[in-house]
Amino acid sequence: MSDPLLSIEDLQISAGGKAVVEEVNLSIAPGEMVGLVGESGCGKSVTALSVLRLLAEPQIGVTGGRLIYDGTDLRTLPEKRMEAIRGDEIAMIFQEPMTSLNPVFTIGAQMAESLRLHRRLSARAARDEAGALLARVGIPAPQAALDRYPHEMSGGQRQRAMIAIALACGPRLLVADEPTTALDVTVQAQILDLLDGLRRETGMAVLLITHDLGVVSQYCDRVAVMYGGRIVEEAAAETLFAAPRHRYTEALLATIPAANAPGAKLPAIPGLVPPPGQRPPGCAFAPRCRHVIERCRTEMPPLDGDAHKARCWNPA
Incomplete structure (x- = not known):
């Protein structure tokens, strides 16, 4: 793989003194499509907005880490230089075009x-x-x-x-935040095919933010799974779908219709993503996990691994 075009390093984002995003590390190479997946409220969109420095400060802002784009930390640039990059070298597709x-x-x-x-x-x-x-x-x-x-x-x-x-x-980097939300299946496929074709044609890197695992499996080279403000698993798409390690990823994949018998009721993950300020001291997924052990409740697991990373004390 070529050198990263974007490297997110130890990103921390806070709102009202509460941590929204913690210890996020993610890189994207030219021509690569990386999927960032997870339930609503896990921190995907604020991570994306931080790359373009579009967070609504001072209510919410980056409080730590680096955003290295083409060798330069975007956090250190004056706003005028950032304006020149935003929309030119780095562009974003927002969730809802009617409001954007x-x-x-x-x-x-x-x-x-x-x-x-x-x-x-x-x-x-x-x-x-x-x-x-x-x-x-x-x-x-x-x-x-x-x-x-x-x-x-x-x-x-x-x-x-x-x-x-x-x-x-x-743009050299496109951030696509739920680009097919509220569109019918046929139009979704057309738009995703379009983005995929353009990145292959131009070498543009794409950060695709979505909760649709079917989209990720079809279009993304790598996947990062986010939960409770942290990345809990990262791997090549093929590897992650074949052998998930984090119990949250395992539970997410079990909800895909293709993983269940035709007509069967789809399994659901009980409970909700804990909001900032109410996350447990250990793994944030522990209260919802069927495979929880005592260590999960009290100690935060590190993101371990090389090509396939997971943050889990009792991996699948």
């Missing part, structure tokens, strides 16, 4: 803004490039679509427009 797109500007105007800012294009050249990008992401009649407002487009078209905006400046 500005409702009072046309799609074309929103795309042109990024192109004119980062690529210094004229108004005419920016519009032409925006139309070409919409065509590339599969929006029919792209020139006409430039003059539509977000509410005039379907959910799938809005999401494609968000992808086009994110890809406008040819």
Whole structure:
């Protein structure tokens, strides 16, 4: 594997004096798609937002660690330099395009803004490039679509427009936060195929944040499983799905329909992810784990292993 484009090192994020994310270490190489998975509330999205320095400070902010992008710690950069990187070298697709797109500007105007800012294009050249990008992401009649407002487009078209905006400046790293949420299965597959094709074509690295393990197994090279603000397992996708080590990963995989008999009731993991400030002193998954031992309740396990890492005292 080539040198990492992004290395997240010992990341700590706090809100109101409570730890939201702790000891997160993760790297992504050029051309690689890494999946970050876990239930809602485990810290996936705030980890992603921290990379682009988009956390709502001072309410929530990075309190420790480094975010090394292409050899430079993003935390040390002045905001003006970060603005030049954000949307140009590092881009993000947000969960809900209807709230991420500005409702009072046309799609074309929103795309042109990024192109004119980062690529210094004229108004005419920016519009032409925006139309070409919409065509590339599969929006029919792209020139006409430039003059539509977000509410005039379907959910799938809005999401494609968000992808086009994110890809406008040819980013080296794309952070995709639940990019297919609330879309039907056919549109989901089309959008994920599009992202996968683009990263293979351009060498763009992708951090894919999702709770859909089926998507991860099909598209990702590596997977990091997050629970209670920490990464609890990390491995190549094929390895992790074939032989999970952490009991949380094992329980997640058991909920996939393909792992159960046709028509059978899918198993559920009892309980909820503990919120910040209420996590137990040992493994955060211990209160929900069927294989818990006493050490799990009192002592935090380290993230052990080389190619396949897991944070578990009683691994599968």
